[in-house]
Amino acid sequence: DAMVIQNPRYQVTQFGKPVTLSCSQTLNHNVMYWYQQKSSQAPKLLFHYYDKDFNNEADTPDNFQSRRPNTSFCFLDIRSPGLGDAAMYLCAFGGGSGEKLFFGSGTQLSVL
């Protein structure tokens, strides 16, 4: 059974049209991460939560927002997607530093 679930698997949006990606877990882990991965590049950390404490990476564009209403669910909002935001978005949960992360299958975002 999947422990980290991301929806949708594939998302197509238009340039400038807001989009929301979702992620949930059955693991009950406190720490949660959103990564962006473009082809042939390293996954890039956008945000992470330690429980409800939100940590934004310095180079994450303001266009990206996140919400974590409870331990199990988290959302990534892209307010005005640009062509450069087309990527795979990965969420992951874990126990914190030194622990392995459990990833979802990712959402592949296309921007037309």
Added chain:
Amino acid sequence: DQQVKQNSPSLSVQEGRISILNCDYTNSMFDYFLWYKKYPAEGPTFLISISSIKDKNEDGRFTVFLNKSAKHLSLHIVPSQPGDSAVYFCAAWGGADKLIFGTGTRLQVFP
């Protein structure tokens, strides 16, 4: 600056032989390292890890070696199988609960 580097974007190995994937890091404060395997259109799955207090960790066909003085680690897969064909990411815990990834090495195992 890329703190975790995988300088070989691809590797091709014959089935049954050893695959060696390499990873270098720049920050001597990194104390825990992980390898992830990723198939196309899927999320990364955890493979094996190593703490900086060790120099070797083994799990079945997979062994990770850590050379702290050289800031280098490697993943050995013996024997390699076609199902091992995937992208392999090296990652390091960089403090402040951040897991930092390398750019990945695409492994192809051919018959």
